Amino acid sequence: MTEYRLSDGELEAAFQQRVDEERKIEPKDWMPEAYRKNLIRQISQHAHSEVIGMQPEGNWITRAPTLKRKMILLAKVQDEAGHGLYLYGAAETLGVTREEMIQALHEGRAKYASIFNYPTLTWADVGVIGWLVDSAAIVNQISLQRTSYGPYSRAMIRICKEESFHQRQGFEMLMPLASGSPEQKAMAQDAMDRWWWPTLMMFGPHDSDSMHSAKSMQWKIKRRSNDELRQDFVDQTVPQAEYLDLAIPDPDLKWNEERGHYDFGEIDWDEFWAVVSGDGLCNRERLDRHGEAHREGEWVREAMRAYEEKRQST
Amino acid sequence: MKLPLYEVFVRSKRGLDHRHVGSLHAEDGGQALKLARDCYTRRGEGVSIWVVRSGDIVASQEEDAASFFDPSDDKPYRHATFYRLPPEVKNL
Ligand SMILES: [Fe+2]
Ligand SMILES: [Fe+2]
Numbered sequence: 001m002t003e004y005r006l007s008d009g010e011l012e013a014a015f016q017q018r019v020d021e022e023r024k025i026e027p028k029d030w031m032p033e034a035y036r037k038n039l040i041r042q043i044s045q046h047a048h049s050e051v052i053g054m055q056p057e058g059n060w061i062t063r064a065p066t067l068k069r070k071m072i073l074l075a076k077v078q079d080e081a082g083h084g085l086y087l088y089g090a091a092e093t094l095g096v097t098r099e100e101m102i103q104a105l106h107e108g109r110a111k112y113a114s115i116f117n118y119p120t121l122t123w124a125d126v127g128v129i130g131w132l133v134d135s136a137a138i139v140n141q142i143s144l145q146r147t148s149y150g151p152y153s154r155a156m157i158r159i160c161k162e163e164s165f166h167q168r169q170g171f172e173m174l175m176p177l178a179s180g181s182p183e184q185k186a187m188a189q190d191a192m193d194r195w196w197w198p199t200l201m202m203f204g205p206h207d208s209d210s211m212h213s214a215k216s217m218q219w220k221i222k223r224r225s226n227d228e229l230r231q232d233f234v235d236q237t238v239p240q241a242e243y244l245d246l247a248i249p250d251p252d253l254k255w256n257e258e259r260g261h262y263d264f265g266e267i268d269w270d271e272f273w274a275v276v277s278g279d280g281l282c283n284r285e286r287l288d289r290h291g292e293a294h295r296e297g298e299w300v301r302e303a304m305r306a307y308e309e310k311r312q313s314t
Numbered sequence: 315m316k317l318p319l320y321e322v323f324v325r326s327k328r329g330l331d332h333r334h335v336g337s338l339h340a341e342d343g344g345q346a347l348k349l350a351r352d353c354y355t356r357r358g359e360g361v362s363i364w365v366v367r368s369g370d371i372v373a374s375q376e377e378d379a380a381s382f383f384d385p386s387d388d389k390p391y392r393h394a395t396f397y398r399l400p401p402e403v404k405n406l
């Protein structure tokens with residue numbers, strides 16, 4: 001057993017100093033209990049998002065228009081499963097088990113990104129998700145590569161390496177759609193219209209309304225604020241939309257010369273909070289499907305267990 | 315049900331060390347290897363993988379680091395920079 005000779009206040013001061021000096025916190029280091037809890041919440045939520053996020057895109061694997069697109073989509077969805085695993089692994093170093101995290105998800109105590117509670121109605125949605133949703137995720141994840149917790153930071157670095165193919169394949173598959181027949185173009189525009197605002201919501205509430213932000217910034221779990229990240233995403237995405245000749249469904253969107261950034265309209269926060277608290281279009285479906293898949297896999301786990309028992313007894 | 319935890323080490327190419335890349339749960343070593351391949355080497359990241367039960371690793375304790383590594387802290391003569399040689403002496 002570890003016995004600390006310092007008081008909690010001294011330990012916390014030493015911890016904060018280490019964070020301020022940009023030295024990573026590692027699993028066995030002393031950390032404030034609230035830091036640990038905050039991290040478990042954030043990392044497990046991130047892990048659940050990767051895994052639940054496989055559903056809306058997985059919905060189109062069997063109906064991809066060509067074998068090439070099918071293989072690309074399969075590879076992307078498989079990557080997301082891997083991202084979930086890296087992140088569950090990082091969270092487990094904080095003393096929470098995989099089973100506890102899955103249970104918290106099933107009981108609604110743990111959240112996942114609300115973007116995945118929207119349905120994928122057409123093939124164009126798959127392209128728009130890769131382009132917008134993965135781009136938004138990347139903007140956030142790049143900043144998290146510098147997070148103060150070592151295992152989380154390392155998982156983010158690995159994930160970022162893999163993500164750039166996700167956004168590029170999305171944009172690339174939208175190019176022929178957006179420049180195709182009027183019907184194809186309309187399909188791409190419709191997907192854009194439905195996904196734009198939910199994508200902006202991915203960055204979370206305004207800094208002024210965000211419950212977890214101040215402490216997270218002080219502890220350098222988060223490195224940049226929700227509003228900063230959202231602005232970055234808008235600034236980098238507008239020219240890409242112009243290239244595709246897809247309209248962004250926001251009448252207030254315009255370049256602000258003085259700020260050197262795009263101004264954009266207000267998010268519908270009622271919709272945001274409704275989806276976060278469980279009333280989005282697909283919340284129940286996503287959770288049911290996850291639970292079902294978990295139960296359907298039980299016989300595999302059981303077979304593995306039986307095999308291992310047999311192997312050890314011979 | 316709890317599967318044991320394995321640590322995964324990947325050698326990115328021949329001639330380099332195996333490096334720790336992360337961990338995963340598996341029933342046995344053989345399964346851990348296959349899962350590690352699918353999880354950590356989907357893009358040619360490795361030519362060889364080691365897996366080892368996390369519980370089998372014996373680790374030094376972070377909080378004891380000061381005293382544990384102390385014996386080598388007062389031996390500056392182990393470093394090349396300890397020795398001052400005249401500038402005209404080359405290749406040393
Ligand atoms: Fe991902
Ligand atoms: Fe992705």
